């Protein structure tokens with residue numbers, strides 16, 4: 001699914017004044033949702049969308065480390081300035097949807113965007 | 126394969142911004158500049174038009190066509206202000222290049238002044254030639270980057286003649302600096318990718334480093350992260366002389382956390398960090414002495430495992 005289709009489903013818009021059209025055609029293959037950094041870090045996110053209510057700079061960090069395609073903030077939340085700066089630097093598009101987490105997830109799931117694998121080969125656990 | 130190549134080019138086109146390819150040292154004229162001076166200005170700078178700027182603001186644009194028209198009218202004495210186009214169409218430096226190219230095409234213009242977003246300050250000028258040259262240059266750069274990366278990644282350890290060799294990266298982590306924390310993990314990730322280590326392995330190393338880094342940031346006054354990269358493993362050593370951990374087994378348990386409320390409000394403190402490190406590691410060891418400090422050692426095998 002293209003990023004622009006995801007945005008349409010979520011009624012999402014750019015979370016700050018950036019023009020995100022260049023990334024509109026990026027492919028989103030799955031979605032992960034959480035408000036806990038450690039949860040997010042247990043996901044394996046290449047090409048995944050991150051849905052979250054967290055708006056601080058560390059959300060961008062973990063999205064960078066896990067190669068998320070984009071971040072969408074739920075409940076109309078907007079990213080903090082430090083977060084915007086880092087996202088710009090790392091080229092991670094940021095969106096905001098007025099929907100609550102439950103409905104945002106529900107809509108994407110109903111549109112058949114899969115949950116994505118939880119883990120890559122984990123040797124110990 | 127051809128399809129892939131095209132997507133790569135399309136991606137590049139969408140990625141490039143006007144600011145990446147524009148001419149930065151723009152020649153400008155003032156509204157009061159006599160039109161008779163234009164000949165030298167255009168000729169000496171080998172340009173076919175120039176923005177007209179007054180008090181740092183873009184007020185018009187004048188081109189060689191305007192100049193020729195003026196010549197045809199018998200070179201009457203007048204200033205640039207009388208001859209320039211006033212309703213200038215400009216682009217912003219952060220605009221995608223593709224949009225600007227479309228504008229050039231649609232309007233049939235030879236050049237567009239580039240403004241800093243939200244201002245009327247001219248920061249550059251974009252011509253048709255620039256856009257294509259910029260694209261080609263970028264393609265070339267990417268191509269070469271890919272080549273050197275390939276060369277490096279496959280040979281870095283093979284090229285070294287030694288019984289054992291390793292690369293050591295050190296990262297200083299400050300305690301309490303929330304905004305900057307994570308930079309070590311990010312830096313390590315970038316470096317490991319450049320070494321050509323497979324992305325899944327890189328992610329595991331980055332996550333382990335990140336969790337350790339955040340623990341240093343929240344629970345200590347800072348510490349040191351050392352990454353030792355060898356041909357078949359990545360070892361991480363994280364040391365601090367902070368308060369130490371009373372019961373290491375308990376700390377390792379998923380869900381155990383002593384994080385205060387302000388930490389939890391930021392999305393941390395689930396008590397999952399050390400557990401995450403363990404799931405990323407092939408080997409992990411945590412030693413701590415209260416009042417002395419903590420030492421975490423992690424080993425991730427490169428190749429094979431992933």
Ligand SMILES: Nc1ncnc2c1ncn2[C@@H]1O[C@H](COP(=O)(O)OP(=O)(O)OP(=O)(O)O)[C@@H](O)[C@H]1O
Nearest residue numbers: 038340344376382383384393394395396397398399
């Ligand atoms: N370097 C350290 N120095 C002192 N105490 C530490 C250190 N690292 C971890 N701890 C202690 O171990 C506990 C568990 O750490 P862990 O990383 O698993 O969870 P957390 O940091 O509390 O939450 P999360 O990592 O999920 O955000 C911490 O709450 C803290 O009490």
Ligand SMILES: [Mg+2]
Nearest residue numbers: 336340398399
């Ligand atoms: Mg932690």
